[in-house]
Amino acid sequence: MRLDWEIAKRGWRRYAAYPWATVAGAFTNTIFGFLLAYILLAVYRSRTDVGGFDAGDAVTYVWLSQSMIMTVYIFSWWELAWRIRDGSITTDLLRPLNPQRYWLAFDLGRAPYHFLFRGLPPFVLGALVFDLRYPSPLDALAFVLSLTLAVVVSFGFRFIYNSVAFWLLDFRGIITLSTTIIVFFSGMAIPLRFMPPVLRDICYALPFGSVIQTPVDIWLGKREGAALLGMLALQLFWALALLAIGQFVLQRATRKVVVQGG
Amino acid sequence: MVDAVLVWRRLVGAQIRSQLQYRISFALDAFGSFWISFIDFLVILVIFRNVPRLNAWDVHEVAFLYALSSITFAVTDMLIGQLDQFPQKIRDGNFDIVLVRPRGTLFQVIASDFALRRIARVIQGSIVLVYALSTLTIHWTVLRALVLAVSVPSAIVIFSSIWVVGACIAFWTTDGGEFTNAFTYGGTAMAQYPFDIYATWLRRLLGFVIPLAFVCYFPALYVLGKTDPLGLPRFLEFCSPAVAAAAAVVAGLVWRFAVRHYRSAGG
Numbered sequence: 001m002r003l004d005w006e007i008a009k010r011g012w013r014r015y016a017a018y019p020w021a022t023v024a025g026a027f028t029n030t031i032f033g034f035l036l037a038y039i040l041l042a043v044y045r046s047r048t049d050v051g052g053f054d055a056g057d058a059v060t061y062v063w064l065s066q067s068m069i070m071t072v073y074i075f076s077w078w079e080l081a082w083r084i085r086d087g088s089i090t091t092d093l094l095r096p097l098n099p100q101r102y103w104l105a106f107d108l109g110r111a112p113y114h115f116l117f118r119g120l121p122p123f124v125l126g127a128l129v130f131d132l133r134y135p136s137p138l139d140a141l142a143f144v145l146s147l148t149l150a151v152v153v154s155f156g157f158r159f160i161y162n163s164v165a166f167w168l169l170d171f172r173g174i175i176t177l178s179t180t181i182i183v184f185f186s187g188m189a190i191p192l193r194f195m196p197p198v199l200r201d202i203c204y205a206l207p208f209g210s211v212i213q214t215p216v217d218i219w220l221g222k223r224e225g226a227a228l229l230g231m232l233a234l235q236l237f238w239a240l241a242l243l244a245i246g247q248f249v250l251q252r253a254t255r256k257v258v259v260q261g262g
Numbered sequence: 263m264v265d266a267v268l269v270w271r272r273l274v275g276a277q278i279r280s281q282l283q284y285r286i287s288f289a290l291d292a293f294g295s296f297w298i299s300f301i302d303f304l305v306i307l308v309i310f311r312n313v314p315r316l317n318a319w320d321v322h323e324v325a326f327l328y329a330l331s332s333i334t335f336a337v338t339d340m341l342i343g344q345l346d347q348f349p350q351k352i353r354d355g356n357f358d359i360v361l362v363r364p365r366g367t368l369f370q371v372i373a374s375d376f377a378l379r380r381i382a383r384v385i386q387g388s389i390v391l392v393y394a395l396s397t398l399t400i401h402w403t404v405l406r407a408l409v410l411a412v413s414v415p416s417a418i419v420i421f422s423s424i425w426v427v428g429a430c431i432a433f434w435t436t437d438g439g440e441f442t443n444a445f446t447y448g449g450t451a452m453a454q455y456p457f458d459i460y461a462t463w464l465r466r467l468l469g470f471v472i473p474l475a476f477v478c479y480f481p482a483l484y485v486l487g488k489t490d491p492l493g494l495p496r497f498l499e500f501c502s503p504a505v506a507a508a509a510a511v512v513a514g515l516v517w518r519f520a521v522r523h524y525r526s527a528g529g
Contacts, residue, residue, distance in 0.1 A: 018437045021438070021439075024437070024438040025440045027441055028443045028447075030444075031448045031468075032444075032448055032451065034461075035451055035452050035455075035460070035464075038460045038464065039309070039316075041459075042316045042459035043309060043313050046315070047313060169287075170286055170287035170290050172287070173287070173291045173292075174294070176291070177294045177297060177298075179298065180294070180297045180300075184304060189302075190304075194309065194311070195308055196311065
């Protein structure tokens with residue numbers, strides 16, 4: 001536990017070392033937030049409700065999801081894949097610590113940094129311009145829990161697609177494709193509630209919905225009581241399942257690992 | 263000028279040959295970027311599943327805007343998108359090499375990285391364009407065809423100018439590269455939708471100060487024969503080439519100013 005804490009601190013520090021990158025990224029998220037907010041508001045000129053979201057819900061979704069982009073690191077994460085490709089993974093495997101546990105601890109240190117410094121500023125700016133919805137204290141608590149689980153689900157998925165590098169040297173296409181899948185099916189690109197009901201339900205059931213749409217729904221108070229616990233349980237299930245699959249892949253890979261170069 | 267084109271062709275030709283050596287890698291990359299660029303179009307389809315129109319625009323018209331924005335942005339990305347990695351050149355001192363060679367600095371930076379795999383996005387945008395054109399009833403005239411034809415290179419020049427100005431940030435801070443994304447990737451995203459849905463301040467800032475409205479919106483109004491819901495002067499519909507030329511001049515000046523300011527970090 002103490003070790004995990006130390007690794008997590010490194011995850012935080014890695015990103016805290018580049019403050020201008022953080023400012024620039026938050027700025028970009030803000031611009032995208034404005035674009036998407038006006039696009040969705042145009043939809044609500046002729047509708048009052050889309051899949052259970054009214055205009056206020058939709059705009060809150062926009063700013064929350066922009067704030068969560070980096071927290072759940074939804075766009076391409078390559079770090080593990082590069083370590084596999086350049087052979088540094090061997091030193092990781094020599095250590096008396098499972099690489100998955102190392103990267104998970106690192107990621108759980110990174111996520112709060114991104115939440116506070118990449119997520120909060122765009123959200124605050126959005127809140128100044130638009131009328132956003134805020135959760136009840138209980139929902140706020142559930143949101144924090146849900147977001148944490150979202151980070152683990154996202155990490156579990158990222159770990160798996162990075163492991164492709166054990167088998168495939170040209171992993172770039174696979175990572176882009178995996179990113180495409182999670183961006184669209186998580187509700188990052190457009191709320192799942194805008195999708196046809198069948199597709200929407202599939203996305204909610206798959207791990208992807210757990211990454212963006214579920215925490216947003218909880219913030220907006222769309223899930224109460226048993227439904228709320230059900231969503232959290234589903235997130236927990238996917239977090240554990242993806243970690244287990246990742247561990248299995250890692251075990252398989254290390255049995256056949258051939259180090260590139262000497 | 264002719265000499266520059268010849269040199270560019272040789273440099274880029276060599277890169278294309280080398281990139282095609284790794285066939286599987288190239289195919290997977292192209293496949294990946296084809297689908298990721300498809301997301302934006304899927305979003306448009308999902309939106310229009312819920313509403314017949316965004317203001318006065320139907321799905322085919324927005325598909326047309328999307329295609330125009332997407333194709334021209336993808337071509338720009340293919341030609342100079344590697345400017346995203348320009349901060350790295352500054353950080354590791356490789357820009358110094360550029361300074362001692364007897365060619366324009368911007369020319370060298372651009373010619374040194376050509377990403378053929380991004381052709382997948384051009385193809386994706388073209389598919390949507392064919393779809394949009396086949397479903398729209400456009401009353402073609404010579405002038406309409408001309409405006410459409412001219413809008414493509416104009417948009418490429420506008421996007422390129424934004425990218426070059428954005429890359430200049432790296433001369434001051436090498437961590438701020440993502441600022442540029444707001445105007446390049448953000449720019450193409452914005453131009454995919456009709457400008458009248460955005461708030462006035464956003465339209466003024468990103469549509470006119472950064473002239474994104476001239477990428478698709480104004481040419482599309484003319485080609486589609488729509489009256490501008492914003493009621494702006496109609497001559498703006500023909501201004502894209504002039505705006506592109508002005509943007510290129512500004513980008514050139516900013517680049518020159520930035521290079522003069524540059525001091526190598528290395529000893």
